[in-house]
Amino acid sequence: MLPYNPATIKHDYIRERCCCPTFLIALGGPWLGVLGAVLTHKCIIQRLIDLVWLGVSTSFEEQRCLRVSKLFHCLARALCRLRDWYHTELPTFPLTATPSHPRFFPSVTSYFGASGEVLFRYVRPLKRYNACVVFLAEIVQPSKYNGQLIVVKFAARYCAEAHELLALADMAPKLLHCGQALPGRTGLLLVAMEYLSGVTAHCLTLEEWRSYDINSNVRKIVNVLHNKGFVFGDLRPQNLMYVNGSFKLIDFDWAGKEGEPRYPPFVSTGIHCPPGVRPCALITREHDMECLRRLG
The missing domain is CATH 1.10.510.10 (Transferase(Phosphotransferase) domain 1)
Known part of the structure:
Protein backbone atom coordinates (compact mmCIF):
# COMPACT_ATOMS: atom_id res chain seq x y z
CA MET A 1 0.00 0.00 0.00
CA LEU A 2 1.29 3.46 -0.88
CA PRO A 3 2.08 5.73 2.08
CA TYR A 4 -0.26 8.60 2.86
CA ASN A 5 0.60 11.60 0.75
CA PRO A 6 -1.27 14.90 1.36
CA ALA A 7 -0.36 16.09 -2.16
CA THR A 8 -2.06 13.04 -3.68
CA ILE A 9 -5.22 13.67 -1.68
CA LYS A 10 -5.22 17.27 -2.89
CA HIS A 11 -4.85 16.15 -6.49
CA ASP A 12 -7.69 13.64 -6.10
CA TYR A 13 -9.91 16.47 -4.90
CA ILE A 14 -9.29 18.25 -8.21
CA ARG A 15 -9.62 15.13 -10.37
CA GLU A 16 -12.97 14.30 -8.78
CA ARG A 17 -14.33 17.59 -10.05
CA CYS A 18 -12.88 18.16 -13.51
CA CYS A 19 -10.67 16.81 -16.27
CA CYS A 20 -7.77 19.00 -15.08
CA PRO A 21 -7.42 21.34 -18.11
CA THR A 22 -3.81 22.48 -18.37
CA PHE A 23 -1.65 24.64 -20.61
CA LEU A 24 1.77 23.19 -21.45
CA ILE A 25 4.46 25.67 -22.49
CA ALA A 26 7.35 24.12 -24.40
CA LEU A 27 10.64 25.92 -25.05
CA GLY A 28 13.43 24.67 -27.27
CA GLY A 29 16.13 27.23 -27.94
CA PRO A 30 14.38 30.19 -29.65
CA TRP A 31 11.22 28.16 -30.34
CA LEU A 32 8.01 28.33 -28.31
CA GLY A 33 5.14 25.84 -28.35
CA VAL A 34 1.78 25.96 -26.55
CA LEU A 35 -0.19 22.78 -25.95
CA GLY A 36 -3.36 21.90 -24.06
CA ALA A 37 -3.91 18.81 -21.91
CA VAL A 38 -6.87 17.16 -20.15
CA LEU A 39 -7.38 13.95 -18.18
CA THR A 40 -10.26 11.68 -19.12
CA HIS A 41 -9.63 7.92 -18.83
CA LYS A 42 -6.28 8.82 -20.39
CA CYS A 43 -4.11 11.89 -20.81
CA ILE A 44 -4.95 13.84 -23.97
CA ILE A 45 -2.46 16.43 -25.23
CA GLN A 46 -3.04 18.56 -28.32
CA ARG A 47 -0.94 21.21 -30.02
CA LEU A 48 -2.70 24.60 -29.91
CA ILE A 49 -0.29 26.57 -32.11
CA ASP A 50 2.58 25.88 -34.47
CA LEU A 51 6.07 26.44 -33.09
CA VAL A 52 6.82 30.16 -32.87
CA TRP A 53 10.32 31.54 -33.38
CA LEU A 54 11.24 34.12 -30.73
CA GLY A 55 14.60 35.22 -32.09
CA VAL A 56 15.48 38.42 -33.93
CA SER A 57 17.57 38.24 -37.08
CA THR A 58 16.97 41.51 -38.96
CA SER A 59 15.56 44.97 -38.37
CA PHE A 60 12.45 44.04 -40.39
CA GLU A 61 10.76 42.12 -37.59
CA GLU A 62 8.04 44.55 -36.51
CA GLN A 63 5.05 42.55 -37.74
CA ARG A 64 6.38 39.28 -36.34
CA CYS A 65 7.06 40.95 -32.98
CA LEU A 66 3.46 42.15 -32.93
CA ARG A 67 2.22 38.61 -33.63
CA VAL A 68 4.36 37.22 -30.81
CA SER A 69 3.11 39.96 -28.48
CA LYS A 70 -0.49 39.09 -29.31
CA LEU A 71 0.28 35.43 -28.61
CA PHE A 72 1.64 36.23 -25.13
CA HIS A 73 -1.30 38.55 -24.45
CA CYS A 74 -3.83 35.83 -25.38
CA LEU A 75 -1.93 33.23 -23.37
CA ALA A 76 -1.89 35.49 -20.30
CA ARG A 77 -5.65 36.07 -20.57
CA ALA A 78 -6.27 32.35 -21.01
CA LEU A 79 -4.16 31.50 -17.96
CA CYS A 80 -6.08 34.04 -15.86
CA ARG A 81 -9.41 32.60 -16.99
CA LEU A 82 -8.19 29.07 -16.24
CA ARG A 83 -7.05 30.13 -12.75
CA ASP A 84 -10.41 31.76 -12.05
CA TRP A 85 -12.21 28.66 -13.30
CA TYR A 86 -10.25 26.44 -10.89
CA HIS A 87 -11.33 28.73 -8.05
CA THR A 88 -15.05 28.24 -8.78
CA GLU A 89 -17.18 25.60 -7.09
CA LEU A 90 -16.92 22.54 -9.33
CA PRO A 91 -19.31 19.56 -9.26
CA THR A 92 -18.22 16.33 -7.62
CA PHE A 93 -18.27 12.86 -9.11
CA PRO A 94 -16.37 9.69 -8.13
CA LEU A 95 -13.22 8.75 -10.02
CA THR A 96 -14.78 5.32 -10.58
CA ALA A 97 -17.64 6.85 -12.60
CA THR A 98 -18.55 5.03 -15.79
CA PRO A 99 -17.38 6.46 -19.14
CA SER A 100 -20.83 8.03 -19.58
CA HIS A 101 -19.75 11.00 -17.46
CA PRO A 102 -19.31 14.24 -19.47
CA ARG A 103 -15.61 14.48 -18.59
CA PHE A 104 -14.92 11.55 -20.91
Missing part, protein backbone atom coordinates in the same frame (compact mmCIF):
# COMPACT_ATOMS: atom_id res chain seq x y z
CA PHE A 105 -16.42 13.26 -23.96
CA PRO A 106 -16.00 16.44 -26.06
CA SER A 107 -17.27 19.68 -24.56
CA VAL A 108 -19.50 20.37 -27.59
CA THR A 109 -23.02 19.19 -26.71
CA SER A 110 -25.30 21.03 -29.15
CA TYR A 111 -25.82 22.00 -32.75
CA PHE A 112 -28.31 24.18 -34.61
CA GLY A 113 -30.76 22.16 -36.67
CA ALA A 114 -33.55 23.26 -38.99
CA SER A 115 -35.89 23.98 -36.06
CA GLY A 116 -33.37 25.54 -33.67
CA GLU A 117 -30.77 24.41 -31.16
CA VAL A 118 -30.51 20.70 -30.42
CA LEU A 119 -28.95 19.65 -27.11
CA PHE A 120 -27.58 16.13 -26.75
CA ARG A 121 -25.82 13.92 -24.21
CA TYR A 122 -23.02 11.51 -25.10
CA VAL A 123 -23.67 7.86 -24.25
CA ARG A 124 -20.51 6.07 -25.35
CA PRO A 125 -17.85 5.99 -28.07
CA LEU A 126 -18.87 3.85 -31.04
CA LYS A 127 -15.35 2.47 -31.46
CA ARG A 128 -12.91 1.13 -28.91
CA TYR A 129 -9.64 2.77 -29.89
CA ASN A 130 -8.47 5.90 -28.05
CA ALA A 131 -8.57 8.17 -31.10
CA CYS A 132 -12.28 7.51 -31.71
CA VAL A 133 -14.18 10.61 -32.86
CA VAL A 134 -17.59 8.94 -33.36
CA PHE A 135 -20.07 8.77 -30.49
CA LEU A 136 -23.50 7.43 -29.68
CA ALA A 137 -25.57 10.22 -28.15
CA GLU A 138 -29.17 10.95 -27.21
CA ILE A 139 -31.13 14.15 -27.73
CA VAL A 140 -32.09 16.08 -24.59
CA GLN A 141 -33.80 19.09 -26.18
CA PRO A 142 -36.19 19.79 -27.94
CA SER A 143 -38.36 17.76 -25.60
CA LYS A 144 -40.31 16.10 -28.43
CA TYR A 145 -37.08 14.35 -29.48
CA ASN A 146 -35.95 13.61 -25.92
CA GLY A 147 -34.18 10.25 -25.78
CA GLN A 148 -33.79 9.85 -29.53
CA LEU A 149 -30.46 8.17 -30.30
CA ILE A 150 -28.14 9.85 -32.80
CA VAL A 151 -24.56 9.45 -33.96
CA VAL A 152 -22.22 12.41 -33.48
CA LYS A 153 -18.84 12.53 -35.18
CA PHE A 154 -16.13 15.12 -35.68
CA ALA A 155 -14.28 15.53 -38.96
CA ALA A 156 -11.87 17.88 -40.70
CA ARG A 157 -13.88 17.58 -43.92
CA TYR A 158 -17.18 15.97 -44.88
CA CYS A 159 -19.28 15.80 -48.05
CA ALA A 160 -22.79 16.51 -46.82
CA GLU A 161 -24.10 16.62 -50.41
CA ALA A 162 -23.09 13.00 -51.13
CA HIS A 163 -24.45 11.89 -47.76
CA GLU A 164 -27.82 13.59 -48.36
CA LEU A 165 -28.04 12.16 -51.88
CA LEU A 166 -27.80 8.60 -50.55
CA ALA A 167 -29.96 9.33 -47.51
CA LEU A 168 -32.81 10.39 -49.83
CA ALA A 169 -32.43 7.03 -51.60
CA ASP A 170 -32.45 5.20 -48.24
CA MET A 171 -28.84 4.16 -48.84
CA ALA A 172 -27.33 6.10 -45.93
CA PRO A 173 -28.48 7.22 -42.47
CA LYS A 174 -30.48 10.44 -42.36
CA LEU A 175 -28.15 13.44 -42.04
CA LEU A 176 -29.31 15.75 -39.25
CA HIS A 177 -26.53 18.33 -39.23
CA CYS A 178 -23.14 19.14 -40.73
CA GLY A 179 -21.45 22.37 -39.66
CA GLN A 180 -18.74 23.95 -37.57
CA ALA A 181 -18.33 22.24 -34.20
CA LEU A 182 -17.88 25.67 -32.64
CA PRO A 183 -20.06 28.25 -34.44
CA GLY A 184 -18.06 31.19 -35.72
CA ARG A 185 -14.79 29.25 -35.68
CA THR A 186 -13.57 27.52 -38.82
CA GLY A 187 -11.96 24.13 -38.56
CA LEU A 188 -13.47 21.04 -36.98
CA LEU A 189 -16.88 19.93 -38.25
CA LEU A 190 -19.63 18.33 -36.20
CA VAL A 191 -21.74 15.79 -38.09
CA ALA A 192 -24.96 14.40 -36.59
CA MET A 193 -26.99 11.62 -38.16
CA GLU A 194 -29.63 9.09 -37.22
CA TYR A 195 -28.51 6.02 -35.31
CA LEU A 196 -28.85 2.75 -37.21
CA SER A 197 -29.31 -0.43 -35.21
CA GLY A 198 -27.25 -2.76 -37.36
CA VAL A 199 -23.72 -4.06 -37.89
CA THR A 200 -20.88 -3.05 -40.17
CA ALA A 201 -20.13 -5.44 -43.03
CA HIS A 202 -16.80 -6.51 -41.57
CA CYS A 203 -18.73 -8.09 -38.66
CA LEU A 204 -20.69 -10.41 -40.97
CA THR A 205 -19.79 -14.09 -41.16
CA LEU A 206 -18.49 -15.59 -44.39
CA GLU A 207 -21.84 -17.32 -44.95
CA GLU A 208 -23.72 -14.04 -44.44
CA TRP A 209 -21.27 -12.23 -46.70
CA ARG A 210 -22.00 -14.64 -49.53
CA SER A 211 -25.75 -14.90 -49.03
CA TYR A 212 -26.31 -11.11 -48.90
CA ASP A 213 -24.75 -10.58 -52.36
CA ILE A 214 -22.81 -7.60 -51.06
CA ASN A 215 -21.15 -6.72 -54.35
CA SER A 216 -24.45 -6.38 -56.21
CA ASN A 217 -26.12 -4.39 -53.44
CA VAL A 218 -23.21 -2.02 -52.90
CA ARG A 219 -22.81 -1.52 -56.66
CA LYS A 220 -26.27 0.09 -56.72
CA ILE A 221 -25.17 2.55 -54.03
CA VAL A 222 -21.92 3.40 -55.82
CA ASN A 223 -23.77 3.87 -59.11
CA VAL A 224 -26.08 6.45 -57.50
CA LEU A 225 -23.02 8.43 -56.39
CA HIS A 226 -21.18 8.13 -59.69
CA ASN A 227 -24.25 9.03 -61.74
CA LYS A 228 -24.42 12.35 -59.88
CA GLY A 229 -20.69 12.99 -60.32
CA PHE A 230 -19.55 12.00 -56.82
CA VAL A 231 -16.71 9.72 -55.74
CA PHE A 232 -16.46 8.04 -52.35
CA GLY A 233 -12.81 7.08 -51.87
CA ASP A 234 -13.10 4.90 -48.76
CA LEU A 235 -15.20 1.91 -49.79
CA ARG A 236 -14.37 -0.65 -47.10
CA PRO A 237 -16.48 -3.15 -45.11
CA GLN A 238 -16.10 -0.86 -42.07
CA ASN A 239 -18.02 1.85 -43.92
CA LEU A 240 -20.95 -0.37 -44.91
CA MET A 241 -23.84 -0.88 -42.51
CA TYR A 242 -26.16 -3.89 -42.79
CA VAL A 243 -29.56 -2.82 -41.43
CA ASN A 244 -32.81 -4.77 -41.71
CA GLY A 245 -31.87 -6.58 -44.89
CA SER A 246 -30.22 -3.71 -46.76
CA PHE A 247 -26.84 -1.99 -46.94
CA LYS A 248 -26.17 1.67 -46.20
CA LEU A 249 -23.01 3.67 -46.74
CA ILE A 250 -21.48 5.69 -43.90
CA ASP A 251 -18.43 7.93 -43.44
CA PHE A 252 -18.34 10.56 -46.19
CA ASP A 253 -15.13 12.27 -45.02
CA TRP A 254 -13.31 11.62 -48.31
CA ALA A 255 -16.29 11.89 -50.67
CA GLY A 256 -16.84 14.77 -53.07
CA LYS A 257 -17.35 15.81 -56.67
CA GLU A 258 -15.04 13.89 -58.99
CA GLY A 259 -11.92 15.91 -59.73
CA GLU A 260 -11.97 17.74 -56.38
CA PRO A 261 -11.35 15.49 -53.33
CA ARG A 262 -7.90 14.08 -52.68
CA TYR A 263 -6.66 11.36 -50.36
CA PRO A 264 -5.26 12.56 -47.02
CA PRO A 265 -1.48 13.12 -46.75
CA PHE A 266 -1.13 10.12 -44.43
CA VAL A 267 -3.34 7.62 -46.30
CA SER A 268 -2.14 4.04 -46.06
CA THR A 269 -0.78 2.68 -49.33
CA GLY A 270 -0.67 -0.98 -48.28
CA ILE A 271 -1.38 -3.96 -50.51
CA HIS A 272 -5.17 -3.54 -50.13
CA CYS A 273 -5.23 -0.16 -51.85
CA PRO A 274 -6.17 0.11 -55.53
CA PRO A 275 -3.41 1.15 -57.95
CA GLY A 276 -3.01 4.92 -58.05
CA VAL A 277 -3.96 5.50 -54.42
CA ARG A 278 -1.25 7.57 -52.77
CA PRO A 279 -1.06 10.57 -50.41
CA CYS A 280 -2.78 13.68 -51.84
CA ALA A 281 -3.73 11.92 -55.10
CA LEU A 282 -7.11 12.64 -56.66
CA ILE A 283 -9.86 10.19 -55.73
CA THR A 284 -11.36 8.65 -58.87
CA ARG A 285 -14.37 6.50 -59.66
CA GLU A 286 -11.91 3.85 -60.93
CA HIS A 287 -10.62 3.56 -57.37
CA ASP A 288 -14.18 3.12 -56.11
CA MET A 289 -14.89 0.40 -58.67
CA GLU A 290 -11.69 -1.45 -57.81
CA CYS A 291 -12.60 -1.34 -54.10
CA LEU A 292 -16.06 -2.61 -55.03
CA ARG A 293 -14.53 -5.49 -57.01
CA ARG A 294 -12.41 -6.45 -54.02
CA LEU A 295 -15.48 -6.71 -51.82
CA GLY A 296 -16.09 -10.00 -53.65
Whole structure:
Protein backbone atom coordinates (compact mmCIF):
# COMPACT_ATOMS: atom_id res chain seq x y z
CA MET A 1 0.00 0.00 0.00
CA LEU A 2 1.29 3.46 -0.88
CA PRO A 3 2.08 5.73 2.08
CA TYR A 4 -0.26 8.60 2.86
CA ASN A 5 0.60 11.60 0.75
CA PRO A 6 -1.27 14.90 1.36
CA ALA A 7 -0.36 16.09 -2.16
CA THR A 8 -2.06 13.04 -3.68
CA ILE A 9 -5.22 13.67 -1.68
CA LYS A 10 -5.22 17.27 -2.89
CA HIS A 11 -4.85 16.15 -6.49
CA ASP A 12 -7.69 13.64 -6.10
CA TYR A 13 -9.91 16.47 -4.90
CA ILE A 14 -9.29 18.25 -8.21
CA ARG A 15 -9.62 15.13 -10.37
CA GLU A 16 -12.97 14.30 -8.78
CA ARG A 17 -14.33 17.59 -10.05
CA CYS A 18 -12.88 18.16 -13.51
CA CYS A 19 -10.67 16.81 -16.27
CA CYS A 20 -7.77 19.00 -15.08
CA PRO A 21 -7.42 21.34 -18.11
CA THR A 22 -3.81 22.48 -18.37
CA PHE A 23 -1.65 24.64 -20.61
CA LEU A 24 1.77 23.19 -21.45
CA ILE A 25 4.46 25.67 -22.49
CA ALA A 26 7.35 24.12 -24.40
CA LEU A 27 10.64 25.92 -25.05
CA GLY A 28 13.43 24.67 -27.27
CA GLY A 29 16.13 27.23 -27.94
CA PRO A 30 14.38 30.19 -29.65
CA TRP A 31 11.22 28.16 -30.34
CA LEU A 32 8.01 28.33 -28.31
CA GLY A 33 5.14 25.84 -28.35
CA VAL A 34 1.78 25.96 -26.55
CA LEU A 35 -0.19 22.78 -25.95
CA GLY A 36 -3.36 21.90 -24.06
CA ALA A 37 -3.91 18.81 -21.91
CA VAL A 38 -6.87 17.16 -20.15
CA LEU A 39 -7.38 13.95 -18.18
CA THR A 40 -10.26 11.68 -19.12
CA HIS A 41 -9.63 7.92 -18.83
CA LYS A 42 -6.28 8.82 -20.39
CA CYS A 43 -4.11 11.89 -20.81
CA ILE A 44 -4.95 13.84 -23.97
CA ILE A 45 -2.46 16.43 -25.23
CA GLN A 46 -3.04 18.56 -28.32
CA ARG A 47 -0.94 21.21 -30.02
CA LEU A 48 -2.70 24.60 -29.91
CA ILE A 49 -0.29 26.57 -32.11
CA ASP A 50 2.58 25.88 -34.47
CA LEU A 51 6.07 26.44 -33.09
CA VAL A 52 6.82 30.16 -32.87
CA TRP A 53 10.32 31.54 -33.38
CA LEU A 54 11.24 34.12 -30.73
CA GLY A 55 14.60 35.22 -32.09
CA VAL A 56 15.48 38.42 -33.93
CA SER A 57 17.57 38.24 -37.08
CA THR A 58 16.97 41.51 -38.96
CA SER A 59 15.56 44.97 -38.37
CA PHE A 60 12.45 44.04 -40.39
CA GLU A 61 10.76 42.12 -37.59
CA GLU A 62 8.04 44.55 -36.51
CA GLN A 63 5.05 42.55 -37.74
CA ARG A 64 6.38 39.28 -36.34
CA CYS A 65 7.06 40.95 -32.98
CA LEU A 66 3.46 42.15 -32.93
CA ARG A 67 2.22 38.61 -33.63
CA VAL A 68 4.36 37.22 -30.81
CA SER A 69 3.11 39.96 -28.48
CA LYS A 70 -0.49 39.09 -29.31
CA LEU A 71 0.28 35.43 -28.61
CA PHE A 72 1.64 36.23 -25.13
CA HIS A 73 -1.30 38.55 -24.45
CA CYS A 74 -3.83 35.83 -25.38
CA LEU A 75 -1.93 33.23 -23.37
CA ALA A 76 -1.89 35.49 -20.30
CA ARG A 77 -5.65 36.07 -20.57
CA ALA A 78 -6.27 32.35 -21.01
CA LEU A 79 -4.16 31.50 -17.96
CA CYS A 80 -6.08 34.04 -15.86
CA ARG A 81 -9.41 32.60 -16.99
CA LEU A 82 -8.19 29.07 -16.24
CA ARG A 83 -7.05 30.13 -12.75
CA ASP A 84 -10.41 31.76 -12.05
CA TRP A 85 -12.21 28.66 -13.30
CA TYR A 86 -10.25 26.44 -10.89
CA HIS A 87 -11.33 28.73 -8.05
CA THR A 88 -15.05 28.24 -8.78
CA GLU A 89 -17.18 25.60 -7.09
CA LEU A 90 -16.92 22.54 -9.33
CA PRO A 91 -19.31 19.56 -9.26
CA THR A 92 -18.22 16.33 -7.62
CA PHE A 93 -18.27 12.86 -9.11
CA PRO A 94 -16.37 9.69 -8.13
CA LEU A 95 -13.22 8.75 -10.02
CA THR A 96 -14.78 5.32 -10.58
CA ALA A 97 -17.64 6.85 -12.60
CA THR A 98 -18.55 5.03 -15.79
CA PRO A 99 -17.38 6.46 -19.14
CA SER A 100 -20.83 8.03 -19.58
CA HIS A 101 -19.75 11.00 -17.46
CA PRO A 102 -19.31 14.24 -19.47
CA ARG A 103 -15.61 14.48 -18.59
CA PHE A 104 -14.92 11.55 -20.91
CA PHE A 105 -16.42 13.26 -23.96
CA PRO A 106 -16.00 16.44 -26.06
CA SER A 107 -17.27 19.68 -24.56
CA VAL A 108 -19.50 20.37 -27.59
CA THR A 109 -23.02 19.19 -26.71
CA SER A 110 -25.30 21.03 -29.15
CA TYR A 111 -25.82 22.00 -32.75
CA PHE A 112 -28.31 24.18 -34.61
CA GLY A 113 -30.76 22.16 -36.67
CA ALA A 114 -33.55 23.26 -38.99
CA SER A 115 -35.89 23.98 -36.06
CA GLY A 116 -33.37 25.54 -33.67
CA GLU A 117 -30.77 24.41 -31.16
CA VAL A 118 -30.51 20.70 -30.42
CA LEU A 119 -28.95 19.65 -27.11
CA PHE A 120 -27.58 16.13 -26.75
CA ARG A 121 -25.82 13.92 -24.21
CA TYR A 122 -23.02 11.51 -25.10
CA VAL A 123 -23.67 7.86 -24.25
CA ARG A 124 -20.51 6.07 -25.35
CA PRO A 125 -17.85 5.99 -28.07
CA LEU A 126 -18.87 3.85 -31.04
CA LYS A 127 -15.35 2.47 -31.46
CA ARG A 128 -12.91 1.13 -28.91
CA TYR A 129 -9.64 2.77 -29.89
CA ASN A 130 -8.47 5.90 -28.05
CA ALA A 131 -8.57 8.17 -31.10
CA CYS A 132 -12.28 7.51 -31.71
CA VAL A 133 -14.18 10.61 -32.86
CA VAL A 134 -17.59 8.94 -33.36
CA PHE A 135 -20.07 8.77 -30.49
CA LEU A 136 -23.50 7.43 -29.68
CA ALA A 137 -25.57 10.22 -28.15
CA GLU A 138 -29.17 10.95 -27.21
CA ILE A 139 -31.13 14.15 -27.73
CA VAL A 140 -32.09 16.08 -24.59
CA GLN A 141 -33.80 19.09 -26.18
CA PRO A 142 -36.19 19.79 -27.94
CA SER A 143 -38.36 17.76 -25.60
CA LYS A 144 -40.31 16.10 -28.43
CA TYR A 145 -37.08 14.35 -29.48
CA ASN A 146 -35.95 13.61 -25.92
CA GLY A 147 -34.18 10.25 -25.78
CA GLN A 148 -33.79 9.85 -29.53
CA LEU A 149 -30.46 8.17 -30.30
CA ILE A 150 -28.14 9.85 -32.80
CA VAL A 151 -24.56 9.45 -33.96
CA VAL A 152 -22.22 12.41 -33.48
CA LYS A 153 -18.84 12.53 -35.18
CA PHE A 154 -16.13 15.12 -35.68
CA ALA A 155 -14.28 15.53 -38.96
CA ALA A 156 -11.87 17.88 -40.70
CA ARG A 157 -13.88 17.58 -43.92
CA TYR A 158 -17.18 15.97 -44.88
CA CYS A 159 -19.28 15.80 -48.05
CA ALA A 160 -22.79 16.51 -46.82
CA GLU A 161 -24.10 16.62 -50.41
CA ALA A 162 -23.09 13.00 -51.13
CA HIS A 163 -24.45 11.89 -47.76
CA GLU A 164 -27.82 13.59 -48.36
CA LEU A 165 -28.04 12.16 -51.88
CA LEU A 166 -27.80 8.60 -50.55
CA ALA A 167 -29.96 9.33 -47.51
CA LEU A 168 -32.81 10.39 -49.83
CA ALA A 169 -32.43 7.03 -51.60
CA ASP A 170 -32.45 5.20 -48.24
CA MET A 171 -28.84 4.16 -48.84
CA ALA A 172 -27.33 6.10 -45.93
CA PRO A 173 -28.48 7.22 -42.47
CA LYS A 174 -30.48 10.44 -42.36
CA LEU A 175 -28.15 13.44 -42.04
CA LEU A 176 -29.31 15.75 -39.25
CA HIS A 177 -26.53 18.33 -39.23
CA CYS A 178 -23.14 19.14 -40.73
CA GLY A 179 -21.45 22.37 -39.66
CA GLN A 180 -18.74 23.95 -37.57
CA ALA A 181 -18.33 22.24 -34.20
CA LEU A 182 -17.88 25.67 -32.64
CA PRO A 183 -20.06 28.25 -34.44
CA GLY A 184 -18.06 31.19 -35.72
CA ARG A 185 -14.79 29.25 -35.68
CA THR A 186 -13.57 27.52 -38.82
CA GLY A 187 -11.96 24.13 -38.56
CA LEU A 188 -13.47 21.04 -36.98
CA LEU A 189 -16.88 19.93 -38.25
CA LEU A 190 -19.63 18.33 -36.20
CA VAL A 191 -21.74 15.79 -38.09
CA ALA A 192 -24.96 14.40 -36.59
CA MET A 193 -26.99 11.62 -38.16
CA GLU A 194 -29.63 9.09 -37.22
CA TYR A 195 -28.51 6.02 -35.31
CA LEU A 196 -28.85 2.75 -37.21
CA SER A 197 -29.31 -0.43 -35.21
CA GLY A 198 -27.25 -2.76 -37.36
CA VAL A 199 -23.72 -4.06 -37.89
CA THR A 200 -20.88 -3.05 -40.17
CA ALA A 201 -20.13 -5.44 -43.03
CA HIS A 202 -16.80 -6.51 -41.57
CA CYS A 203 -18.73 -8.09 -38.66
CA LEU A 204 -20.69 -10.41 -40.97
CA THR A 205 -19.79 -14.09 -41.16
CA LEU A 206 -18.49 -15.59 -44.39
CA GLU A 207 -21.84 -17.32 -44.95
CA GLU A 208 -23.72 -14.04 -44.44
CA TRP A 209 -21.27 -12.23 -46.70
CA ARG A 210 -22.00 -14.64 -49.53
CA SER A 211 -25.75 -14.90 -49.03
CA TYR A 212 -26.31 -11.11 -48.90
CA ASP A 213 -24.75 -10.58 -52.36
CA ILE A 214 -22.81 -7.60 -51.06
CA ASN A 215 -21.15 -6.72 -54.35
CA SER A 216 -24.45 -6.38 -56.21
CA ASN A 217 -26.12 -4.39 -53.44
CA VAL A 218 -23.21 -2.02 -52.90
CA ARG A 219 -22.81 -1.52 -56.66
CA LYS A 220 -26.27 0.09 -56.72
CA ILE A 221 -25.17 2.55 -54.03
CA VAL A 222 -21.92 3.40 -55.82
CA ASN A 223 -23.77 3.87 -59.11
CA VAL A 224 -26.08 6.45 -57.50
CA LEU A 225 -23.02 8.43 -56.39
CA HIS A 226 -21.18 8.13 -59.69
CA ASN A 227 -24.25 9.03 -61.74
CA LYS A 228 -24.42 12.35 -59.88
CA GLY A 229 -20.69 12.99 -60.32
CA PHE A 230 -19.55 12.00 -56.82
CA VAL A 231 -16.71 9.72 -55.74
CA PHE A 232 -16.46 8.04 -52.35
CA GLY A 233 -12.81 7.08 -51.87
CA ASP A 234 -13.10 4.90 -48.76
CA LEU A 235 -15.20 1.91 -49.79
CA ARG A 236 -14.37 -0.65 -47.10
CA PRO A 237 -16.48 -3.15 -45.11
CA GLN A 238 -16.10 -0.86 -42.07
CA ASN A 239 -18.02 1.85 -43.92
CA LEU A 240 -20.95 -0.37 -44.91
CA MET A 241 -23.84 -0.88 -42.51
CA TYR A 242 -26.16 -3.89 -42.79
CA VAL A 243 -29.56 -2.82 -41.43
CA ASN A 244 -32.81 -4.77 -41.71
CA GLY A 245 -31.87 -6.58 -44.89
CA SER A 246 -30.22 -3.71 -46.76
CA PHE A 247 -26.84 -1.99 -46.94
CA LYS A 248 -26.17 1.67 -46.20
CA LEU A 249 -23.01 3.67 -46.74
CA ILE A 250 -21.48 5.69 -43.90
CA ASP A 251 -18.43 7.93 -43.44
CA PHE A 252 -18.34 10.56 -46.19
CA ASP A 253 -15.13 12.27 -45.02
CA TRP A 254 -13.31 11.62 -48.31
CA ALA A 255 -16.29 11.89 -50.67
CA GLY A 256 -16.84 14.77 -53.07
CA LYS A 257 -17.35 15.81 -56.67
CA GLU A 258 -15.04 13.89 -58.99
CA GLY A 259 -11.92 15.91 -59.73
CA GLU A 260 -11.97 17.74 -56.38
CA PRO A 261 -11.35 15.49 -53.33
CA ARG A 262 -7.90 14.08 -52.68
CA TYR A 263 -6.66 11.36 -50.36
CA PRO A 264 -5.26 12.56 -47.02
CA PRO A 265 -1.48 13.12 -46.75
CA PHE A 266 -1.13 10.12 -44.43
CA VAL A 267 -3.34 7.62 -46.30
CA SER A 268 -2.14 4.04 -46.06
CA THR A 269 -0.78 2.68 -49.33
CA GLY A 270 -0.67 -0.98 -48.28
CA ILE A 271 -1.38 -3.96 -50.51
CA HIS A 272 -5.17 -3.54 -50.13
CA CYS A 273 -5.23 -0.16 -51.85
CA PRO A 274 -6.17 0.11 -55.53
CA PRO A 275 -3.41 1.15 -57.95
CA GLY A 276 -3.01 4.92 -58.05
CA VAL A 277 -3.96 5.50 -54.42
CA ARG A 278 -1.25 7.57 -52.77
CA PRO A 279 -1.06 10.57 -50.41
CA CYS A 280 -2.78 13.68 -51.84
CA ALA A 281 -3.73 11.92 -55.10
CA LEU A 282 -7.11 12.64 -56.66
CA ILE A 283 -9.86 10.19 -55.73
CA THR A 284 -11.36 8.65 -58.87
CA ARG A 285 -14.37 6.50 -59.66
CA GLU A 286 -11.91 3.85 -60.93
CA HIS A 287 -10.62 3.56 -57.37
CA ASP A 288 -14.18 3.12 -56.11
CA MET A 289 -14.89 0.40 -58.67
CA GLU A 290 -11.69 -1.45 -57.81
CA CYS A 291 -12.60 -1.34 -54.10
CA LEU A 292 -16.06 -2.61 -55.03
CA ARG A 293 -14.53 -5.49 -57.01
CA ARG A 294 -12.41 -6.45 -54.02
CA LEU A 295 -15.48 -6.71 -51.82
CA GLY A 296 -16.09 -10.00 -53.65
